[in-house]
Amino acid sequence: MPKVTYIEAGGEVHDVEVATGLSVMEGARSNGIPGIEADCGGVCACATCHVFVDPDWYAATGGPNENEHDMLDCATDPGPTSRLSCQIAMTGALDGLVVRLPATQR
Structure with a gap:
């Protein structure tokens, strides 16, 4: 199963497996990663x-x-590598993906 590294705004690191076909958001929610409200x-x-x-x-x-892209305009302080984690579907090619969580969501 592909792995994703979620890094909280405070620096805490969570390495979890996310099944192929699930979104990065679903992986965070099913593994209790704080900071993704969805x-x-x-x-x-x-x-x-x-x-x-x-x-x-x-x-x-x-x-x-x-x-x-339109929804990212609603995100808190989006940057050049901002994505909505619900729109990133896990594949084998994304094994090792690293995402950082913002300090706040809105």
């Missing part, structure tokens, strides 16, 4: 699962589509 449940209708993808991994995630 108010909309993963349908790209909010920005409370915002993460910063490690720059080395950003291209591999495919980048945001138009709807996700």
Whole structure:
């Protein structure tokens, strides 16, 4: 199973396995990772699962589509590698993915 490293804003690191086909958001929620609220449940209708993808991994995630790009405008302090974790589907190619969580979600 592919692994994802979630790094909290305070620096705490969580290395977890996320099944292929699940989203990075689902992986965080099912493993009790704090900092991803996912108010909309993963349908790209909010920005409370915002993460910063490690720059080395950003291209591999495919980048945001138009709807996700619009929702990122609602995220707290989005940056050049911001993604909504509900929109990143795990694949074997993403084994080792690193994401950082923002200090707050809105």
